[in-house]
Amino acid sequence: MESTENIAENAALVVVDVQKGFDEEYWGTRNNPAAEGNIAALIDVWQETGRPVVFVRHDSSGARSPLRAGYAGNAFKDFVEERRGKGDGPELLVTKSVNSAFYGEPSLDEWLRGQDIAQIVIVGIQTNMCNETTARMGGNLGYEVLFALDAMHTFDLEGPFGWSQTAEELTRATAVSLHGGRFARVVSTEEVVKGAGAR
Template identity: 80%
Template sequence: MEITEINENAALVVVDVQKGFEEEFWGRRDNPDAEGNIAALIDRWQESGRPVVFVRHDSPEGSRSPLRRGHVGNEFKDFVAERRGKGAGPELLVTKSVNSAFYGEPDLDAWLKGAGVEQIVIVGIQTNMCNETTARMGGNLGYDVVFPIDAMHTFDLAGPFGWTRTAEELTRATAVSLHGGGFARVVTTEEVLRGAAAR
């Protein structure tokens, strides 16, 4: 089993793990193990005193999005909500209305740099949307981005020209683009857990 080297102050960035993603609005998803893997990573981070960033997507009130402010879907899923504030290390809540967690409030890049963080581990929802966008921007900003592909999920999607792709196909495309393009190291949850325990 490979072990991914995890820095002592690596930040876990938990993206948009919100109740609204459980609604039928999105369609069919992949990776039923995502929530369990996300929970395991949060627990390891909190036990080790590493920083954890919780990101929440706030769609505008009045929109059709299940993530809209004032709707129950805007809330974190229970397993995330019950873990907030339980860690031994620093914690940050970032709210955003676009794909990248680096375009939220407060300024994630400034917070990370202020804490001397050079490595981020991205988990959450959706693999090919907010997770991928945050990873690409993180790579552009100079962070060592670790992307445990089994600690996230996405949904089937229709695009132009009648093209469609399953959630699994989109996940593989994201993994190849990020890893092959040098934006992030795509790994497994187990590799990250082993790396975090090695410190």
């Protein structure tokens, strides 16, 4: 049975890198086909309740990256783009070229503190890359971070020593590290929706 999270009236939803370039074969095999539907549901809840939404876009400096500026893959996926500007609450666009949304323009930290926001909910792509890095930094900066694990996805990855991990294995490792290390609370979309008191 799902518990219910206590979602602050001004909690910010941070939507990380939900961009068309992640649909390309370049990345390999992904997990969690339900991610986009859950991301959309959370954006809808945030906009319906007038809570702040932060859209983060990765402008890669890599010449061949599907996320490079000026390339079609840099654009937000349609279901995100069509929701931008539709809510009653504050909205921010942050662009970045590194993993953490806290190292983007304009400053996410300054914007959150300027709105007296202490709680953030992270969703988007990729679980173990930009999402995890943003969560760790958010925790270090003193924010209460909720990591909506089923509203994100990642890809299989090769590492050192001939090691490789599937997207699902990486997701579990990220969840255990963040939750067990107290950088964030790993939660489900359902828990967050209930806690937000959506109509």
